[in-house]
Amino acid sequence: MKLLLIEDNATMQTTLRRSFERRGMQVLGCDDGARALTLWQASLPDAVLLDLSLPGMDGLEVLSQARAAGLKTPVIVLTARGTVGDRILGLNTGADDYMPKPFDLDELEARVRALVRRSGNADSAASPPRGPVWCGMHVDKDSGAVYFGGEPMELAPRELAMLHALLGKPGHAIAKERLFELVFPGESQVQPEAIEVVAYRLRKKIAHTGAQLVTLRGLGYLLKASP
Missing domain, CATH: 3.40.50.2300 (Response regulator)
Structure with a gap:
């Protein structure tokens, strides 16, 4: 939510x-x-x-x-x-x-x-508030929390916002500028490079799930399953 x-x-x-x-x-x-x-x-x-x-x-x-x-x-x-x-x-x-x-x-x-x-x-009251599962992760449609293995993942709000966006299109690149808008909505004082810090922290927190957060130079970021 x-x-x-x-x-x-x-x-x-x-x-x-x-x-x-x-x-x-x-x-x-x-x-x-x-x-x-x-x-x-x-x-x-x-x-x-x-x-x-x-x-x-x-x-x-x-x-x-x-x-x-x-x-x-x-x-x-x-x-x-x-x-x-x-x-x-x-x-x-x-x-x-x-x-x-x-x-x-x-x-x-x-x-x-x-x-x-x-x-x-x-x-949402008639069915479980569970979104599609990808690499064991899913978004609870009610709370907005991301679950892995039945347990909520401990993510800061900006990490959560970024993961929401990436889980919406796993395997597809999302532009860095678009992710910045979603992670820092209305925050004009934040430098564009701040999205890289969020990506770095999120990458470490999802490493155990089997998902990889990949940086595509000039394109943005995408989630892909580890080989």
Whole structure:
């Protein structure tokens, strides 16, 4: 499961990111309202956690523009604005749920999963959330975690994003520039060479699976089975 966390409080964003990643979810973080809308459209997350007090563009404006653009992603508003009027305004703007701060992390996770289930993915409840198996690895369609031998692989979020992309086309090259967009979405300050560091770390972590991460000069990267 991929979450978009739009929160300008650095401490809160770090806490939520770590909590959800420990629970097997992929988290994209953003602290600016205007940039959040662009990232939302580019990443198409399964759910959005949205703070209302944001720099650049207020959270309600982000939500309003997202709905106007046809984005139907389930949204939980997280905010210190806890009055009934604020909750009604948020729900009328297009939010699916509302949790005033402070909140319980277990309850928040339960609400996220419930919203995603109700958003139209009824098929995932009827069949195991397991994707195609390749070299013993498969992606859990619900959590987004990659499993090998029945156990979740211990991968950092950027390593996980890269492996997701490569497992989507095993044996086929994916351009370095495309992988950079998927691994570092919206992070304009990151140097292009950073993708090489992620590839180096991922290569070591999948070595035991029988898969090889191959660098193709001038083309990109691909996964292939070890001979």
